[in-house]
Amino acid sequence: MRNAKIGRKSVYKPTIGNDSLHDESNENGNKLITFVTARNMVVSSIKFPHKNIHKKTWISPYGRIRNQIDHIIVDWRIRSSVENVRSMRGCSAISDHFLVKIKFRLKISIDWQKKNNVLRRKSTRSY
Secondary structure, three states: OOOOOOOOOHHHHHHHOOOOOOOOOOHHHHHHHHHHHHOOEEEHHHOOOOOHHHOOOEEOOOOOOEEOOOOOEEEHHHHHHEEEEEEEOOOOOOOOEOEEEEEEOOOOOOOHHHHHHHHHHHHHHHO
16 A cells, blocks of 8 residues: 555554544555554554654655655554654655654563473483
């Protein structure tokens, strides 16, 4: 879904948050919300409060229109791992879109009991 503007509808607050740049969603925004909701995902790019200048991800050629149309979507189970999402205006790229930066905390857990049992069984069989 291209150029999805997501608004601040209270119905979708758990999925999209309430810090969108736009008040109303466009057709592609509604399709994206439906897609994300059906697959137990969240739009992380709208969850964090920032100044509007850090929410804008696209600017028109003459600078008159600015939109938030690039989004980060993550699974519901790892939504707490996302620490921040914002656009980076100063990065030099040959595009009218700004880079979207995500700060993500990776949580790795190992089932130590299971690992120790597997290692113990392997070492027992080798003797």
